Amino acid sequence: MSSVGRWGEEDEEEEEQEEEHSNPTEVKMCKMVMPGHANHRHELSVGQLLKWMDTTACLSAERHAGCPCVTASVDDIHFEHTIGVGQVVNIKAKVNRAFNTSMEVGIVVSCEDLFSGRSWRVCHAYATFVTQRSATGKVQLKPVQQVSQREQVEHSVAAERRRMRLIHHDIIKDLLANRDLRQEVEPQSQQAVPAENTRVESVELVLPPHANHQVNTFGGQIMAWMVNVATIAASRLSNAHPTLRTIDMFHFRGPSHVGDRLVLKAIVNNAFKHSMEVGVCAEAYKGEESLRHINSAFMTFEVLDQHGKPRALPRIRPEPTHGVRRYQEAIARKKIRLDRKYIISCKQTEVPLSVPWDLSNQVYLSYNNVSALKVLAARNTWELSSEKNKVKLFTLEQKRALSIKVENQVEVPAERAFTLLSDLSLRVNWDPNYLKCELIRRVDDDDFLYRVVTPSVGQDRVGALPANQGSGGMSQEFILLASRRRPCDEGDAYVVALRSVSLPSIPPSEGCHQGEVLCAGFTILELTASSSLICYYNQASPEVLPYISTDIAGLSSTFYQTFCSCSQYLTRNRDSPAP
Numbered sequence: 001m002s003s004v005g006r007w008g009e010e011d012e013e014e015e016e017q018e019e020e021h022s023n024p025t026e027v028k029m030c031k032m033v034m035p036g037h038a039n040h041r042h043e044l045s046v047g048q049l050l051k052w053m054d055t056t057a058c059l060s061a062e063r064h065a066g067c068p069c070v071t072a073s074v075d076d077i078h079f080e081h082t083i084g085v086g087q088v089v090n091i092k093a094k095v096n097r098a099f100n101t102s103m104e105v106g107i108v109v110s111c112e113d114l115f116s117g118r119s120w121r122v123c124h125a126y127a128t129f130v131t132q133r134s135a136t137g138k139v140q141l142k143p144v145q146q147v148s149q150r151e152q153v154e155h156s157v158a159a160e161r162r163r164m165r166l167i168h169h170d171i172i173k174d175l176l177a178n179r180d181l182r183q184e185v186e187p188q189s190q191q192a193v194p195a196e197n198t199r200v201e202s203v204e205l206v207l208p209p210h211a212n213h214q215v216n217t218f219g220g221q222i223m224a225w226m227v228n229v230a231t232i233a234a235s236r237l238s239n240a241h242p243t244l245r246t247i248d249m250f251h252f253r254g255p256s257h258v259g260d261r262l263v264l265k266a267i268v269n270n271a272f273k274h275s276m277e278v279g280v281c282a283e284a285y286k287g288e289e290s291l292r293h294i295n296s297a298f299m300t301f302e303v304l305d306q307h308g309k310p311r312a313l314p315r316i317r318p319e320p321t322h323g324v325r326r327y328q329e330a331i332a333r334k335k336i337r338l339d340r341k342y343i344i345s346c347k348q349t350e351v352p353l354s355v356p357w358d359l360s361n362q363v364y365l366s367y368n369n370v371s372a373l374k375v376l377a378a379r380n381t382w383e384l385s386s387e388k389n390k391v392k393l394f395t396l397e398q399k400r401a402l403s404i405k406v407e408n409q410v411e412v413p414a415e416r417a418f419t420l421l422s423d424l425s426l427r428v429n430w431d432p433n434y435l436k437c438e439l440i441r442r443v444d445d446d447d448f449l450y451r452v453v454t455p456s457v458g459q460d461r462v463g464a465l466p467a468n469q470g471s472g473g474m475s476q477e478f479i480l481l482a483s484r485r486r487p488c489d490e491g492d493a494y495v496v497a498l499r500s501v502s503l504p505s506i507p508p509s510e511g512c513h514q515g516e517v518l519c520a521g522f523t524i525l526e527l528t529a530s531s532s533l534i535c536y537y538n539q540a541s542p543e544v545l546p547y548i549s550t551d552i553a554g555l556s557s558t559f560y561q562t563f564c565s566c567s568q569y570l571t572r573n574r575d576s577p578a579p
């Protein structure tokens, strides 16, 4: 799945064929939706659902940790469907990966209609739980055992999601500070609703039923209170019952306890044609203490008509200063949200290969790049197609894609191999397919944009390891995003992921055909202090397909030759700096 960093439809089908096995961290919750759980539309209130999701996930985390845990964050959630009174909610949670004191819990929510017997997915979420400090200090978590292929994929990609989560705050701050993503506030018509009219403030006293046995307020309870005030603000703008569509990442900055007063404030930051962004801020205090900032969240609401279609919304007139800033930031967040949904959540067929790279989507493209390679690498259906001098060529046939993997052990330390392979401009030294490679942009310490020129289409391979020389046709050019990652933990491989992007500022060079790489790259696994297992992956794009199939059919051995050239280059440069 080149463009999908998460488990897709095809994977789900494949998973059905996997052996049934019960995950020891899995916890299930099954609830009948009663009128008391519902809103005015007789649908399950999102606040109630969040409480159930948080409880299920917390029980899963604690089952793994063997000690009390608290919610540190919940990644963006998109609600695909609403759930009606009388329907059944099924929630499943399991720990995908344990890091040091934190772990990622995957949560899947589905709805079941008892009369028709139908069941459908409502949302999925990833929450991070952290073990509570004990008298002896921080509790270090044991690793999670992965048995099924799906568990292996989730475990591998969880490291990438964690990376994104931890930089999320800074990334969003930088983006919001970027003038290009902000729009001036247009002159408002007289009908525009003053934002002030939507302001809500509410206080809650944290009582024992809102907290766990350690007297810490449940994260789900705080989220539910936040949704409550946000819904009131959204109703004040629309004079209707709004439907919550998405919640941006929640981060619990600090704990709150029984006896705390929680002050929740919400206001509509901006209203677009069919959706509005409501911001909520949660602060806690006790007695004479000053307010502690616990959480801030941004939620997108729609108002549905009787056919379930989003209704047009009135415009909003922001308050001066903070209101104007939030109005502009809501526009930037909308763009970021769309990019994220487009790049991370879309089905592969809906995403063009060369997504335009820009500042607002660079984090998601980089996530997509690494996770796509990790998903490909974690497949357990690779078939050995040929082997020559211990260089193995594997193939993977899926419904919509053909991929290859070339694997060999080299007597080079993994860290050194990673340094040499992650600098794409060094590849001209060993890959005859790379005629030219120039660094266009250093995005950050781990992500780089390169322009690569390869020999012509039709006679030479492109976007892949091997090549034949001597083409007389048009050269091919690729704009590649190279994302490199060091292991997150022992047993993880180094990763160098490659995918095409397009850069509006770099039009195709004259005389060059623009090619695309779906998903390619290297994983480098340390075997001993001086040797590593190197795997090269490539998911066939139309340009590469004929050559891959020629190799697979045994009619040529260019992959083998190029891989040998790569191994020799690494061995030559194992101690000295690369030229």
Ligand code: COA
Binding pocket: 070, 071, 072, 073, 099, 100, 101, 102, 103, 128, 130, 165, 166, 216, 217, 218, 219, 220, 222, 251, 252, 253, 254, 255, 256, 294
């Ligand atoms: N998302 C996910 N994980 C996060 C995170 C975030 N935004 N911020 C920190 N973490 C993880 C760190 O990666 C680290 O994990 P590791 O040990 O596996 O490497 C772990 O939290 C501890 O990080 P550290 O830097 O030592 O702690 P911190 O001072 O940042 O505290 C919390 C993190 C979550 C413990 C702290 O913010 C907190 O107590 N929050 C309130 C939790 C709570 O009570 N929730 C219920 C509702 S109030």
Ligand code: ADP
Binding pocket: 199, 200, 265, 266, 267, 268, 269, 278, 279, 280, 281, 295, 296, 297, 322, 326
């Ligand atoms: P920011 O102001 O940068 O958005 P905050 O954490 O201060 O970040 O607030 C988050 C959101 O909570 C704001 O965007 C706003 O929508 C809402 N909010 C904050 N303060 C208030 C307030 N005093 N009244 C109503 N809503 C508020």
